[in-house]
Amino acid sequence: MGRTPAWEGAYREFFVARQRPLMRTAYAILGSWPAAEDAVQTAFTQLYVHWPRIQPGAVDTYARRTVVHTCFRMARKQGRETATDRLPERHVAGPEGRVETLDLMQALAGLAPKARAVVALRFLDDLPVAEVALVLDLPEGTVKSQTARALDRLQAVLATPEAIEGARRDR
Amino acid sequence: MTVEQLVRDQLERATREVVGGPDLATSIRAGRRRRATRVGVAAAAVAVLGLGAVGARALGGDDAPAVAHDARVADGPAPAAPAPGAPVDFVPGTDVDDTMAAVVAEHLPTIPAPDDVYPSDGKTAGPLPDSEFARAQDWQAAYTTDTGGFLVMMGLPEELGGWRCRDCDAHQVSSGTLYHETYSTDDGRTWWFGTYFVGDDGHFVNAFESVQAPDQQSAARQRQLSDSDVEGLVEDQRLSFSRP
Numbered sequence: 001m002g003r004t005p006a007w008e009g010a011y012r013e014f015f016v017a018r019q020r021p022l023m024r025t026a027y028a029i030l031g032s033w034p035a036a037e038d039a040v041q042t043a044f045t046q047l048y049v050h051w052p053r054i055q056p057g058a059v060d061t062y063a064r065r066t067v068v069h070t071c072f073r074m075a076r077k078q079g080r081e082t083a084t085d086r087l088p089e090r091h092v093a094g095p096e097g098r099v100e101t102l103d104l105m106q107a108l109a110g111l112a113p114k115a116r117a118v119v120a121l122r123f124l125d126d127l128p129v130a131e132v133a134l135v136l137d138l139p140e141g142t143v144k145s146q147t148a149r150a151l152d153r154l155q156a157v158l159a160t161p162e163a164i165e166g167a168r169r170d171r
Numbered sequence: 172m173t174v175e176q177l178v179r180d181q182l183e184r185a186t187r188e189v190v191g192g193p194d195l196a197t198s199i200r201a202g203r204r205r206r207a208t209r210v211g212v213a214a215a216a217v218a219v220l221g222l223g224a225v226g227a228r229a230l231g232g233d234d235a236p237a238v239a240h241d242a243r244v245a246d247g248p249a250p251a252a253p254a255p256g257a258p259v260d261f262v263p264g265t266d267v268d269d270t271m272a273a274v275v276a277e278h279l280p281t282i283p284a285p286d287d288v289y290p291s292d293g294k295t296a297g298p299l300p301d302s303e304f305a306r307a308q309d310w311q312a313a314y315t316t317d318t319g320g321f322l323v324m325m326g327l328p329e330e331l332g333g334w335r336c337r338d339c340d341a342h343q344v345s346s347g348t349l350y351h352e353t354y355s356t357d358d359g360r361t362w363w364f365g366t367y368f369v370g371d372d373g374h375f376v377n378a379f380e381s382v383q384a385p386d387q388q389s390a391a392r393q394r395q396l397s398d399s400d401v402e403g404l405v406e407d408q409r410l411s412f413s414r415p
Binding site for chain 2: 036
């Protein structure tokens with residue numbers, strides 16, 4: 001039976017504290033909870049392998065990078081198996097004027113995985129541009145332009161007057 | 172409401188109820204196994220090459236030691252971990268690691284970035300300390316694939332000293348000899364597909380793809396890499412180095 005490494009307690013604490021937010025990020029990128037679970041499980045295994053070599057202050061960024069890049073790999077694999085890059089259908093008002101529930105996830109599916117990650121990191125994880133650039137290995141300018149482009153595309157699908165009103169009613 | 176607010180609001184609601192999640196015990200078990208396997212792969216490679224590593228093939232099992240080569244970093248400042256998906260300088264002060272990773276990526280674009288690239292020698296199962304790269308007899312690049320692992324090892328002539336694989340399928344190529352070998356761990360659960368190149372000058376490049384499978388046929392079906400792709404890699408003349 002092997003010894004338990006001294007650092008394993010810190011890993012366990014990190015897992016408990018961070019698995020939920022990382023699941024949310026992965027779901028925003030992959031659009032599927034089972035796929036998100038696979039990605040985060042894989043990422044936590046990789047995190048365990050490298051844990052002793054991670055600088056103490058960099059664990060969160062490292063974990064986020066691992067999850068995001070695992071998601072990219074899974075998205076590439078999915079892309080080879082099924083075509084997923086078609087634009088989502090636009091939602092319209094229902095028969096009684098009620099706006100049907102808008103599906104942001106379907107709208108996100110129309111974006112490339114990297115653009116979905118930019119949206120998730122900026123607007124779900126609330127990271128500043130510099131941190132998103134670090135996670136995605138992109139220049140800050142590229143993060144800004146990808147954010148703007150992603151929002152433009154999402155706006156085309158989501159931000160109809162009916163949609164905004166619907167979102168207000170859902171609050 | 173701006174589109175930015177709308178996206179924030181809807182992302183928050185779409186992800187509020189998290190369904191499922193990773194399992195801590197599974198992560199730790201798989202992580203321990205993979206840490207042990209990394210050492211096991213390196214040691215198995217050394218054992219296959221007749222360099223005397225003891226018990227190497229038994230290291231990949233569930234009862235393998237939980238602490239592998241990286242135990243040393245618990246006693247001092249940890250080197251930076253490789254960033255996933257990004258070009259990483261695994262070993263500062265040399266570009267052997269970068270070259271090795273780049274050549275592998277060129278030949279095998281379907282595998283992910285390496286988990287680690289490190290110097291080693293014939294007596295060490297796993298990495299030498301990064302700072303001792305100048306005395307490396309071989310360099311190794313370790314990868315995690317969807318079905319198991321992949322290890323590439325390139326070494327100096329002095330490490331093998333004219334070694335020839337007697338139990339392998341062998342054939343001559345333009346600048347050396349190419350060998351193929353398939354073997355399993357003692358419990359028969361992990362299969363190794365070895366492709367070895369020994370140059371006429373004695374330098375060598377070996378690649379090992381490992382697959383978790385109950386038998387050799389299943390393992391062969393699950394392989395991610397073809398023999399021809401790996402042959403092209405191990406014969407690549409850029410996979411060599413000299414002492415600084």
